[in-house]
Amino acid sequence: MSFWQTHKPSLIALGLLAAALLSTVIIVPETKQAVIIRTGEPVSVVNQFSPRKPFGSTGAGIWWRLPIIDRVQYVDRRILNLDMQPQQVLSNDQQRLQVDAYARFRIIDPVLMVESAVSEDNLRAQLAPILSSVLRQELGRRPFAALLTAERGTAMANIRAALDRQARQYGAQVIDVRIKRADLPDGSPLETAFTRMQTDRQAESETIKARGEKDAQIIRAEAEAEAARIYAEAYGKDPEFYDFYRAMQSYRSTFLGGEGQSSIILSPDNEYLRQFRGRR
Amino acid sequence: MAGRKSPWGGGSGGGSGGGSGRGPEDGDGPAGEGEDSGSGPPDQDRPGSGKSGGPRNPWLPPGSGDGPRRTPNIEDIFRSRGPEGPRRRGGPGGPGFRLPPRPGGKSWFPVAVAAIVGIWVLVSSTHQVQPKEQGMVTWFGGKYSRSMTPGLNFTLPWPIQQVTVENVSEIRPLRIGTEGEKLILTGDQNLVDLSYLVRWKIKDLTQFSYQLDNPELTLAEVGESAMRASVAEQDLDAVVSGEGRSDIEAGVRQRMQAVLDAYKSGIAIEGVAIEKADPPTKVVEAFKAVSAAQQEANATRNRSRAYAQQVLARAQGDAAAFDQIYAQYKLAPEVTRRRLYYETMESVLGKVDKTVIEAPGVTPYLPLPEVKRRAVEAAPPTIVTGPKGN
Numbered sequence: 100m101s102f103w104q105t106h107k108p109s110l111i112a113l114g115l116l117a118a119a120l121l122s123t124v125i126i127v128p129e130t131k132q133a134v135i136i137r138t139g140e141p142v143s144v145v146n147q148f149s150p151r152k153p154f155g156s157t158g159a160g161i162w163w164r165l166p167i168i169d170r171v172q173y174v175d176r177r178i179l180n181l182d183m184q185p186q187q188v189l190s191n192d193q194q195r196l197q198v199d200a201y202a203r204f205r206i207i208d209p210v211l212m213v214e215s216a217v218s219e220d221n222l223r224a225q226l227a228p229i230l231s232s233v234l235r236q237e238l239g240r241r242p243f244a245a246l247l248t249a250e251r252g253t254a255m256a257n258i259r260a261a262l263d264r265q266a267r268q269y270g271a272q273v274i275d276v277r278i279k280r281a282d283l284p285d286g287s288p289l290e291t292a293f294t295r296m297q298t299d300r301q302a303e304s305e306t307i308k309a310r311g312e313k314d315a316q317i318i319r320a321e322a323e324a325e326a327a328r329i330y331a332e333a334y335g336k337d338p339e340f341y342d343f344y345r346a347m348q349s350y351r352s353t354f355l356g357g358e359g360q361s362s363i364i365l366s367p368d369n370e371y372l373r374q375f376r377g378r379r
Numbered sequence: 380m381a382g383r384k385s386p387w388g389g390g391s392g393g394g395s396g397g398g399s400g401r402g403p404e405d406g407d408g409p410a411g412e413g414e415d416s417g418s419g420p421p422d423q424d425r426p427g428s429g430k431s432g433g434p435r436n437p438w439l440p441p442g443s444g445d446g447p448r449r450t451p452n453i454e455d456i457f458r459s460r461g462p463e464g465p466r467r468r469g470g471p472g473g474p475g476f477r478l479p480p481r482p483g484g485k486s487w488f489p490v491a492v493a494a495i496v497g498i499w500v501l502v503s504s505t506h507q508v509q510p511k512e513q514g515m516v517t518w519f520g521g522k523y524s525r526s527m528t529p530g531l532n533f534t535l536p537w538p539i540q541q542v543t544v545e546n547v548s549e550i551r552p553l554r555i556g557t558e559g560e561k562l563i564l565t566g567d568q569n570l571v572d573l574s575y576l577v578r579w580k581i582k583d584l585t586q587f588s589y590q591l592d593n594p595e596l597t598l599a600e601v602g603e604s605a606m607r608a609s610v611a612e613q614d615l616d617a618v619v620s621g622e623g624r625s626d627i628e629a630g631v632r633q634r635m636q637a638v639l640d641a642y643k644s645g646i647a648i649e650g651v652a653i654e655k656a657d658p659p660t661k662v663v664e665a666f667k668a669v670s671a672a673q674q675e676a677n678a679t680r681n682r683s684r685a686y687a688q689q690v691l692a693r694a695q696g697d698a699a700a701f702d703q704i705y706a707q708y709k710l711a712p713e714v715t716r717r718r719l720y721y722e723t724m725e726s727v728l729g730k731v732d733k734t735v736i737e738a739p740g741v742t743p744y745l746p747l748p749e750v751k752r753r754a755v756e757a758a759p760p761t762i763v764t765g766p767k768g769n
Contacts, residue, residue, distance in 0.1 A: 102488050126521040129589045154585050160522030178642055179592045180600075201600050203642065247564050247611055274642065277604045282562065283570070293661045296569055296615075300665035304672035311676020315683035322687030326694035333698035333705075340708055343716060344701065347723040354727040362732040371724045 122166035129159045131173040132209045138168060141210045148176050148207050174209040175219055178274060186231050187284055194243035197282045202230055202259075203275045204266055211270030222269055226262070230276070233261040246281055503537035511548035513584045517541050523585060543588070547581040550649050553595070555602055562659055563607055569615035572657045577602045577635070578649040586645030594644060598635075602651075605634035618656050619666075628653060 103110070125145075127133045133145040146158035164171055181202040188198045204226070206212045206219070216222035237258045238246055246254075255276055263273040283289045334341040365372060506527060508514045514527030516534050520541045527534075527542070534540040555561070556574035563573050579598060581587045591597050609630035610618060617623030631651045639646045658666045708715045 102486065126519045128521050129517070129523050154523040154589055155525070157522070160518050175592060177590055177592045178597075178644075180596060201604075203597070244568075247566075247568060275638070277600070277638075278607075279600055279603050280563075280607055282564065292568070292570060293659065296658070296662045297665040299569075300662065300669050304665075304669045307669065307672040307676050308679075311672075311679040314676075315679045318680065318683040318687050319690075322690045326690045329691075329694040329698045333701045336705060337708075340705060340712075340716075341701070344704060344719070347719050350723055350727050354731060362734065363728065364734040371721075371728070 119166070123163050125162050125164055125171055127159050127162055127173075129154055129157065130175065130177050131159075132176045132206070133162065134172045134174060134209045134213050135164055136170045136172060136213070137165070141213055142169075144209050146176065147209060148205060172213055174206050174212055176206070178203050178205050179219060179223075181223055181226055181230060183227055183230050183234070185280075186235060188235050188238045188246070190238065190243040190246055191240055192242050195284050195288055196238075196243065196246055197280075197284045198234065198238065198246075198278060199280045199282075200230065200234055200258075200276060200278045202226070202262060202273055202277075204271045204273045206270055207272045208270030211268075216269045222271060225269060226266060226271070229265045230258075230262055233258050233265075234276075237261070500536040504534050504540075506532045506534060506542050506544070508532055508544060509546075511546050512544050513547040513581075514542050514544045515584055515588065517543070523589070526584065545581060545584055545587075547584055550578050550580050553577040553579065553598060553602065554654075555599060555606070556655075560660060563610045565613060565615045565618055566611050567614045570659050571610065571615055571618050572655070572659050573606070573610065573618075573653065574655045575602075575606060575631075576652045576654055577631075578652070579646050580649055581645060582647035583645035586643050588645075590643050590645060594646060597642065597644065598639070598646060601635050601638045602631070605631045605638070606651075608634060615658075619658060621656070624653050624656065 125133065127146045129146075132147050134141050135143050135145065145162045149157070181204055183200050183202075185197055185199040188196050190196060206222070212219075212222060216225055237254050241254060255278070259273055259276040262276060266273050283292050506514060508527050508529045508531075510529045512529060514532060516524040516527060518524055518540060519538060524540060527544075534542060554574070554576050556572075560572050561574060562570040565571055577598065587594055606627075609627045612630070613623040613627060618627065628651045632648050635651070636648045639648065657663065704715075704719075
């Protein structure tokens with residue numbers, strides 16, 4: 100209490116000084132450019148982007164302004180993101196493609212930006228339709244197959260250049276435009292693609308099965324041929340004996356192997372009954 | 380709490396009971412020294428003094444409780460804190476202790492302020508940066524000053540110099556395509572459902588902090604663009620089967636790094652890994668059918684191989700048997716032939732019904748009902764051999 104009483108004037112002076120400092124001194128971060136607007140007119144830019152200056156030697160840091168008269172508008176100094184709504188693009192062979200692209204830009208002339216677009220969000224809103232129209236124009240000149248491949252290099256460079264030309268009017272520089280995705284649109288194009296894939300696979304599986312059958316047939320035929328060769332080699336030594344031997348085997352398997360009973364009516368002239376008559 | 384039997388109250392009747400209850404009230408340094416030097420208040424409520432009816436309440440300031448134990452009321456508390464509290468009766472070590480006057484009789488206030496400022500300066504100007512981390516110093520949160528390497532670093536105190544510390548060695552994962560189906564067109568205009576993981580870390584903290592509006596979004600978008608470009612160079616089979624994966628992963632990494640370097644983003648791509656590369660759900664059945672067909676074809680081949688082995692083995696067996704017999708037959712052709720014939724006939728005719736018709740003039744009578752009965756049973760063959768010509 101006594102402290103307050105003894106130092107009252109100096110404390111008040113200190114408070115006033117702090118208030119004056121706060122309204123005069125501004126701190127510009129490395130990520131921002133500050134446009135000082137004096138009574139509605141942009142008078143100067145603090146920490147304007149320059150590609151050659153490394154961080155630490157840029158204009159960021161403490162700066163001043165006139166209280167009340169000067170207004171400071173911060174403009175982003177970083178590379179900004181411009182996203183686009185997915186677009187249907189018609190290729191020159193009348194095929195549809197769903198394209199999603201993005202652009203990266205930087206505000207290099209904050210005064211122009213503040214005058215023409217006021218804020219970054221507003222600038223984005225201005226640039227997005229330009230991007231989609233440029234994209235449609237450029238991709239519409241190319242065949243569908245060319246859009247799918249990665250070799251879109253010249254197309255992308257053209258799009259970037261066209262967008263950059265427009266963006267310069269807002270004090271922005273377009274650094275890069277890239278296609279994030281190029282897809283078949285939902286609905287019939289996608290469905291037909293699925294059908295094509297399906298039939299493709301069906302053809303493949305049928306081919307595989309048929310190939311298996313073919314191999315199986317060949318394997319069986321080769322085995323049978325080999326078996327025939329073995330038989331011929333063995334039996335060819337004495338065809339007459341083979342006939343007899345095989346007939347014996349055949350009788351056994353026919354009469355003995357079969358189910359049920361057989362009846363045989365024999366004539367006494369039969370070879371088996373030759374000795375029946377006791378003839379010699 | 381206050382009503383419970385206090386553990387302090389049961390202590391021996393020694394003298395220092397009053398001191399222990401007092402410690403927490405003035406935790407500062409100066410109060411501690413007062414405890415040693417001070418004589419302590421009169422211990423009126425000590426156990427053994429005869430006046431207190433029960434154990435001493437430790438929460439009650441020792442100077443206030445003359446009567447039997449009770450909880451402190453608000454008056455007690457304020458009385459012990461005010462200048463006319465127990466200090467009037469006790470020494471400087473009692474509760475509600477005040478700093479002894481400074482030499483010269485001035486206030487402690489400037490000293491306290493200086494001490495706080497000193498601590499502030501000390502705390503906010505030394506920075507311990509862990510081995511994995513990197514720090515960044517800015518003037519007033521604005522202009523970049525310098526980087527801090529791991530170890531102990533000194534800066535000007537806050538807010539003159541402000542410090543941001545970030546883990547730069549940590550490899551961060553970014554997963555893309557994990558939720559739902561993410562269809563990507565391949566080079567042969569097929570679709571593949573892909574999800575992948577990008578591992579990245581901060582290469583340059585300054586660039587990472589100051590160059591990009593939203594580094595992580597940029598990373599995701601650059602990754603997606605690079606992945607689609609790389610997948611479009613491969614056929615569906617190469618993507619799904621995995622033979623093209625390493626090419627894709629290397630291509631994506633290279634593409635991403637080139638773009639991110641062009642942005643001066645300060646991001647290093649450590650690796651890209653494809654986690655899933657499946658056909659779209661709608662056609663996955665057809666893909667499964669292909670592998671099923673593969674299996675089926677192999678099964679057919681196996682079956683025919685088994686058959687082939689059977690046929691061959693049988694042929695070899697038959698041939699070997701014939702060779703054996705034939706070798707014997709060669710030795711004694713006529714006898715062997717006869718023997719085989721009789722043996723066969725014996726076993727054949729031994730099991731069947733036999734009818735021998737003697738005279739050539741007899742008309743054979745077949746017992747048809749009998750034959751029919753048998754036919755109904757098992758359709759057995761009836762064989763009639765005509766008289767042989769020899």
